Amino acid sequence: MGSIAAVVLLTACGDSTPASTTAQSEPAVQAAAGSAATATDSPELTAVDFFKALLVNNDIKEAKRHAVPSLKRVLDGYASAKAVGRTLLNMSFDQVEITIEDTNKNVREFYTDKADVMLIFTGKKNDEKVVNMRMVKMEKHNGKWLVAVIKDDPFARTKI
Numbered sequence: 756m757g758s759i760a761a762v763v764l765l766t767a768c769g770d771s772t773p774a775s776t777t778a779q780s781e782p783a784v785q786a787a788a789g790s791a792a793t794a795t796d797s798p799e800l801t802a803v804d805f806f807k808a809l810l811v812n813n814d815i816k817e818a819k820r821h822a823v824p825s826l827k828r829v830l831d832g833y834a835s836a837k838a839v840g841r842t843l844l845n846m847s848f849d850q851v852e853i854t855i856e857d858t859n860k861n862v863r864e865f866y867t868d869k870a871d872v873m874l875i876f877t878g879k880k881n882d883e884k885v886v887n888m889r890m891v892k893m894e895k896h897n898g899k900w901l902v903a904v905i906k907d908d909p910f911a912r913t914k915i
Contacts, residue, residue: 798870798893799855801900805891806874809836809844810851823894823903844905846887851878856888868895 801821808817815836819827833839841847856873869892876887892904 796900798895798900799857799872802872802874802891802893802902803853803855805902806853806876806889810840810846810848810853810876813837815839821902823896823901826902826904844889845907846876848876848878848880848885851876869893870900 805818805821808814808821813836815830815833818836818839819830822830829843830839833843837847854875854877856875872891872893874889874891876885876889878885888908888910890906890909891902892906893900894903895901
């Protein structure tokens with residue numbers, strides 16, 4: 756009985772190393788996320804894949820694969836992924852690293868069909884450092900995590 760409890764506890768304790776990606780180092784996402792996690796069973800990796808498709812790979816079709824139907828319809832209104840980043844998300848980078856902020860990670864989120872993922876975008880635009888945060892509301896549809904809502908940066912400040 757004690758060994759079963761130990762296995763359950765060890766299984767529940769996953770790798771909490773933040774996953775990140777840059778334009779030059781795609782393999783870092785897979786290595787840092789842990790060997791058991793895949794984009795279909797992890798809301799965090801799905802959110803990273805969505806933004807990576809838009810901001811790094813300029814691939815709007817790939818981004819739509821990770822979006823709920825209502826968000827797909829919104830993305831259909833844009834000609835390119837760069838236009839989505841610039842206009843819809845108000846984010847534009849020459850180079851970007853996407854990091855999962857997981858200090859407030861709640862174990863119970865994995866037992867529901869909804870999860871909140873906070874992402875940190877650190878990059879450069881015109882040789883200036885740019886940092887943005889986005890809260891991404893994720894929903895599980897047919898066993899697959901999808902991006903449902905993208906909230907504005909809660910810490911954004913306008914230049915006055």
